[in-house]
Amino acid sequence: MNKTWWKEAVIYQIYPRSFMDSNGDGIGDIKGITSRLDYLKYLGVDVLWLSPIYQSPNDDNGYDISDYQAIMDEFGTMEDFDEMLLEAHKRGLRVVMDLVVNHTSDEHKWFMESRKSKDNEYRDYYIWREGKDAQTPPNNWGSCFSGSAWQYDEQTAMYYLHLFSKKQPDLNWDNETVRKEVFDMMTWWCDKGIDGFRMDVISMISKTKEIPDGPVTEFYGDYSPYCIHGPNVHRYLKEMNEKVLSKYDIMTVGETPGVTTEEAKKYAGEDSNELNMVFQFEHVDNHGKYGKWDDKKWQLTKLKNIFTRWQTELYGQAWNSLFWDNHDQPRAVSRFGDDRPEFREVSAKMLATCLHMMQGSPYIYQGEELGMTNYPFQKPEEFRDIESVNAYQEWCLSGEVSHEEFWPCIIARSRDNARTPVQWDASDQAGFTTGTPWIAVNPNYTEINAKAETADPNSVFHYYKKLIALRKENPIMVYGKYEPLMEDSEELFVYTRTLDDQKLLTVCNFTDQEIAFTIPEEFVGKSCLIANMENDYGKKEITLRPYEAFVLI
Ligand code: TEU
Ligand code: CA
Numbered sequence: 001m002n003k004t005w006w007k008e009a010v011i012y013q014i015y016p017r018s019f020m021d022s023n024g025d026g027i028g029d030i031k032g033i034t035s036r037l038d039y040l041k042y043l044g045v046d047v048l049w050l051s052p053i054y055q056s057p058n059d060d061n062g063y064d065i066s067d068y069q070a071i072m073d074e075f076g077t078m079e080d081f082d083e084m085l086l087e088a089h090k091r092g093l094r095v096v097m098d099l100v101v102n103h104t105s106d107e108h109k110w111f112m113e114s115r116k117s118k119d120n121e122y123r124d125y126y127i128w129r130e131g132k133d134a135q136t137p138p139n140n141w142g143s144c145f146s147g148s149a150w151q152y153d154e155q156t157a158m159y160y161l162h163l164f165s166k167k168q169p170d171l172n173w174d175n176e177t178v179r180k181e182v183f184d185m186m187t188w189w190c191d192k193g194i195d196g197f198r199m200d201v202i203s204m205i206s207k208t209k210e211i212p213d214g215p216v217t218e219f220y221g222d223y224s225p226y227c228i229h230g231p232n233v234h235r236y237l238k239e240m241n242e243k244v245l246s247k248y249d250i251m252t253v254g255e256t257p258g259v260t261t262e263e264a265k266k267y268a269g270e271d272s273n274e275l276n277m278v279f280q281f282e283h284v285d286n287h288g289k290y291g292k293w294d295d296k297k298w299q300l301t302k303l304k305n306i307f308t309r310w311q312t313e314l315y316g317q318a319w320n321s322l323f324w325d326n327h328d329q330p331r332a333v334s335r336f337g338d339d340r341p342e343f344r345e346v347s348a349k350m351l352a353t354c355l356h357m358m359q360g361s362p363y364i365y366q367g368e369e370l371g372m373t374n375y376p377f378q379k380p381e382e383f384r385d386i387e388s389v390n391a392y393q394e395w396c397l398s399g400e401v402s403h404e405e406f407w408p409c410i411i412a413r414s415r416d417n418a419r420t421p422v423q424w425d426a427s428d429q430a431g432f433t434t435g436t437p438w439i440a441v442n443p444n445y446t447e448i449n450a451k452a453e454t455a456d457p458n459s460v461f462h463y464y465k466k467l468i469a470l471r472k473e474n475p476i477m478v479y480g481k482y483e484p485l486m487e488d489s490e491e492l493f494v495y496t497r498t499l500d501d502q503k504l505l506t507v508c509n510f511t512d513q514e515i516a517f518t519i520p521e522e523f524v525g526k527s528c529l530i531a532n533m534e535n536d537y538g539k540k541e542i543t544l545r546p547y548e549a550f551v552l553i
Pocket of ligand 2 (some may be wrong): 024025
């Protein structure tokens, strides 16, 4: 397997809007990122992935781009960006941008032109179809943000496709001029010296020509069979690789909702000439009675099986990306761990151990290294995210489900859980802003914040720092072969990694119970690489405390 920097990297995701505000307007910005680069260097991460910072009306907080080569007004200027990039590179930090090219904003000049007339030169940049009439779209597909995936446009009495909000019209990738525009823009950013791209819903860029109704799920038809892993997606990505990606020493990670291990080997195969790795979502897509809106926890054997499949089926053929959360997911310790005060820190460290000892490049979402938790939402007016606002409307205000029934489900999964400001210290607004934050700061910032944790060697922060440092010193963490143990256990996640004649054992107790554990013979007497609490790992029979995690090598 060829060794490369992005296989050995730990990537830190920044959601700029909530990371650090430098000018007191309550909105995070690029100068704010620059002011925190030393903190990120101290943590030890290698790459920063910035969620979109381009010009945008912020219908979907920057994932609706109106100018790919200008910086969002609220985030600052291109000079601010150039300074941040230079300062990051000075510290040996690489910067990966978020490439959102499945769709643009409806305020992008391409769409403003496209909607003007049926023969406009930009018409075919987007996906326009006749409906049955002004009230009946071309088919039953639903948008990810509720409602139909088709928006009627009076000017030309036709519908345009938007798999996300109606202000996010899907681009027509079958149009080679669109592909050229995108590749030219990517080249422009690479020539500025960025270090790669995270590619938003890149598995959706090729749609089938035929657009039949999809199987009905909650309220609308499912577009997936016609819009995910479409007929030309790999052809377009090979073209992107040949015309842009292959010309630079950059990293690429595709966000590929719906991807399977088989499909992932096409997107991110060692010799696919497409992308370096992909995000898979099986471990975060445990849908329930209201689709994604569900507060149930995973049955551990099912969760372990997902990770084991990805670890074993990609090994030696494609590269895994590892994450517990991001800006679209609830906070890891609340969802997969236990955010009750007595267990929050130890379970956050257990989750970090479980993920960082697996094969693949680990991603840390801003605040995860602090053990930040979900937000205690009390009422729907506190939501800022279009997905949550629309879902509450579609499920509750429509009368479909009672507030009492739906509320625990939506607050468990709302993307706003991850979008509350990073908690820097115990001062007003957690040191995020001197103004009023665009979204409320989690009231637990007085106990959970970077200032307290960087000063405490036993903090979640220092545990992440140690895990990141271990990766630099132990190639087995990067390149070792994963093998599961105790697959039937509903309490323990246990696996080994093997590289040449070296072997490590990872043991994680996912419960708040004490569990008896027998150290496998070959590991008795081995040294402890890391543990989230004190225990005598030299003995054969030990008792694991709640959320105890340790690694022997
Ligand atoms: O997310 C794509 C995506 O699949 C999301 O709808 C995700 O599955 C869902 O939010 C989980 O609840 C990407 C970006 O990460 C997201 O922030 C954007 O809203 C979306 O694309 C549209 O650009
Ligand atoms: Ca600001």
